[in-house]
Amino acid sequence: MAYPLHVAFIWHQHQPLYKSCRSGQYLLPWVRLHGTKDYLDLIMVLAKYPRLHQTVNLVPSLILQIQDYVNGVALDPYLTAALTPVEQLTDQQRWFIIEHFFDANHRTMIDPHPRYNELYQQRQDKGATWCWQNWTLADYGDLLAWHNLAWIDPFFWQEDEIAQWFDQGKNFSLSDRQRIIAKQRHILSQILPQHRQMQDNGQIEVITTPYTHPILPLLADTDAGRVAVPQMTLPADRFQYPDDIDRHLRRSLHLYQQTFGRKPRGLWPSEQSVSPGILPKVAHHGFEWLCSDEAVLGWTTQTFFHRDERGTVQDPQHLYQPYGLKTNEGDMAIVFRDHRLSDLIGFTYSSMAPDVAAQDLIGHLEGIKIKLLSQQEDGGTALEKPWLVTIALDGENCWEFYQQDGLPFLESLYQRLSDRPEFELVTVSEYLQRFEVREQLPSDRLHSGSWIDGSFTTWIGDPVKNKAWDYLNAARQTLARHPEATEKANPAAWQALLAAEGSDWFWWFGEGHSSNQDAMFDQLFREHLAALYQALNEPIPDDLEKPLESHEVKETHPPQGYIHPIIDGKGDEQDWNFAGRITVGGARGTMHRQSLAQRLWYGVDHLNFYLRLDFQGTDLDAVKRMSGLHFFWYYPEQVLYNSPIPLAELPDQAPLNYLYHHHLKVNFLQQQVSLSQAIANYQWEDRQQGIQFCFDKCLELAIPWADLHVTPDWGLRLLGILTQDHCYREHLPEDQLLLLTAP
Structure with missing residues (x-):
């Protein structure tokens, strides 16, 4: 029998409890704003493509807060300000508005709206103090309105009332703002009923998460942190309250049944965190399946999911199927997501044209099918077994970085999938109902870990x-x-x-x-x-x-997430927000000449790795008269040719006397960039490259992974060198090599 390639999308919709248990007040607005922009439209777009089925996880802490906003009992500081007559705004509120009412990705949510962008540019160019001193009441009124309008999803922009506000553009009154907030509440009121209706119709499956999104393995025993990291420093007192797992699951089940009139079948364990100790409790409460990450499967089976340069898993038969888990409380299935495909949607496709990104994902699914076919014994052109590709990710935060909140991308992707019978989108429960689980995992040897590196270091150990x-x-x-x-x-x-x-x-x-x-x-x-x-x-x-820690911005820190900056030499603060950064200027002290560089920024996405260099002072013409900037890097775990740094007057000291594999040269004077690669006999050879670079207020570079011919998960070590008259001047960072990993 021939089978299509089954694909299970699982969208994770989650917000923590922003309602203080002490004061009863909401402190942050993200349930209301994401509720207006992200939860309803995601399934409304899907409804236009009835052949496509998907799974949505609605976390109980999110459901509770949606209900509070719909019932009119939730009030956050942003909402309070929006509903306050501008002439009655306190000084504290005015400062709060200047500081926080641009909390959005400016390229996609502020720049497209002229009045909102005008106010944003004033804040950026002239500063908060100037705004405080010069803004009129009308400026505050418009900012209060636009902050809320920008969070209304483009899916609803054609509605008459919303279109009228967009046409109006400015001079918003209190009455206008009240009607905008009423529209938000109306959208919020449709979220849960629409999910229930589409689940009843069979197009989506709604699953749940432990009540407030805890890490269940750590509630059971914080020693679980040492499974992946044996030398982890744990808290002073061991936390062991496994009964709290039952409390979270009971409350989740109760709220779910109240909301959807049935029991859930699937569980998204918070942060896709699992361990042997939680499985009997999950089974006891009647869950039929749960999901985790490929890293957990890899640790459990001692399999590393090698990928080729394109990113296709080399042994797909291990990843693309559910597994059975037997416990003394009942049996379950577990699916493991393709981490790379999930991250492409979550972090990288937003920087691509929607059609290109959609076709790229289709291309990856085609690559998976081809790889599965290549491993069939008969060499046929149809799949002989039902395989399941699981793509599971955050369903709310990524869309802020897409054009029109991801609407063009999703429509392009869904149309392609609808037109391709060789792909079938299913809910996880649909797949499990149709097909028997073919392989079992030993429950007592299931790895204790999460979707981040298969460990719990994101939540414990620091x-x-x-x-x-x-x-x-x-x-x-x-x-x-x-x-x-x-x-x-x-x-x-x-x-x-x-x-x-x-x-x-x-x-x-x-x-x-x-x-x-x-x-x-x-x-x-x-x-x-x-x-x-x-x-x-x-x-x-x-x-x-007292706060647990100081919350001042750190001058030096590693990358905190994927980035995809526009390479225009402007150094946009949002573009580089999650980049790693190292402060360079002044680090050498009085015994060294002053560094020309001030700060080095670095980060990656699935397309490029990115570098940015800020310089001291404002005399950038002096910098451009230098010979240039060189970056050298090597891949420590790979057997490759490496060559010495080809620069004059180079000190014979580490890391300058290391051997490197790639050499990127930026010639400031000629505004040129070149790439070379180490070859035999410690030589260098020029390579073709598609590097983007621009030098304006700062230097920005985007180096395509495709130019480097590396495969996912390769680590690299990076060194920068500034030259004067073609001779070594200084290297950066001074006391370490930068560590990056190809996604």
């Missing part, structure tokens, strides 16, 4: 993250000392605990991730814990009144 676990453990122990405070007798205490157990707080603590809301996430975590003590009539520890 000193600040560990401090947060210690705070949580102390609060949990306090609750355990109050046996009278049952979930029924003292629901406030348990609600506060479950809120604090959510994964999001630990995500932002310490190293690894940062945003301009870090201080607010810190505050929310501590307020949830304070509410627990308050509900038990226990004194609130003094530590909970």
Whole structure:
């Protein structure tokens, strides 16, 4: 029998509890804004293509907050400001508006709207203080309106009332803003009913997550962190409360049944985190399947998913099928997502033309099918077994970076998939109903890990993250000392605990991730814990009144996510927001001549690796009169030709006396860039290249991975050198090589 290639999209829709358990106030607006922009339109677009079926995960903490906004009982500071007459805005509110009402990707959500862009450019070019001193009441009124209008999804722009606001453009009154907020609430009110209807019609499957999105393996035992990282430094006190897993799952099931009139079949374990210890509890509550990441499968089976230069998995039969898990509480299936395909949608396709990106994804699916066919014994042209490619990712945050919130990309992709019978989009439960699971995984040997590197280092092990676990453990122990405070007798205490157990707080603590809301996430975590003590009539520890860490912007840090900057030499702050950065200027001290460079930025996506160099002062003409800038790198785990640095007056010291594989030269004076590669006998050979570069306010470079002929997951070490009159002047960074990895 011939089979199509089955594809399961799973969209993960999640927001943490922004409602403080202590004050009852919402501190951040992201449920309301993402609810207006991302949750409803995603399935409404799908509804236009009835042949395509997908799975959507709605996290309980998101559902609860949507219901609060729909019922009119949620009020956040952004909403309060928008509904305040501009003449009554306090000084504090005006500063808050100037600082936060441009919280959006400016290229896709601000620049397309002339009035919004005008205000944004004033803030960027003239500064917040100038805005404070010169903005009129009308300026504030328009900014309040546009911040909310920009978060209305383009799917709804053709509606008469919304189109009228876009045509109006400026001079928005309080009445206008009230009607805009009413439109937001109307869109929010359709999210849950539309999901229920499309699930009842069979086009989507809605699944759930533990109640407040906790890392279940770490609730069971924080020692699970040492499975992937044996030397991990753990919190001072071991957290072991496996019964809390049951509480999260019970509440999820109850809310789901209230909302959708049935039981869920699938579970998205928070952060796709699994361990042997959680499986019996998941099975006990009746879940039939759960999903995780290919890294977890790889660790479990001791398989590394090698990919070719195109990114196609070399042994696809291991990844593209569900596996069975047997527990003493029942059997389940587990699917593992293709990490690369998921990340392409989440982080890279937004930088490509929609049709090109859609065709690229189709090309990857074609490559998977060809690879599967090549491993069939009969050499036929049809698949002899039903395979399942799982693409699972965040369904909300990525669209902010796409043209028109991803609408052109999704319509182009869905049309192509609808026209190709060799691909069949299914829900996970549909696939499991039709086909038997062919292989089992030993449940007791399932790897304990998450979708990030197959480990839990994003949530534990860092000193600040560990401090947060210690705070949580102390609060949990306090609750355990109050046996009278049952979930029924003292629901406030348990609600506060479950809120604090959510994964999001630990995500932002310490190293690894940062945003301009870090201080607010810190505050929310501590307020949830304070509410627990308050509900038990226990004194609130003094530590909970102080932030866990300083939230000042760090001058030097590694990359925090994928980037895809526009190479225009402007150094746009949002383009490079998640890039790694190293401060160079002044690092050499008084014994060295002053560095011309000030800061080096670096990062990657699936298309390029990116470099940016900021220079000291404003005399960039002096910089351009230099001979140039050179970057050298090698691949430490690969057996390749490497050659010495071909520059004069080079000190004989590490890392200048290392051998390198690639050499990128930027000639400032001639405005040229060239690429060469090491060959035999320690020589260099020029290579064709499609490198983008621009030098205006700073130097920006985009080096295509395709020019380097590397395969995914290759690590590289990078060194920069500035030259004067074709001779070595200085290298950067001074005391280390930069480490990057091809996605």
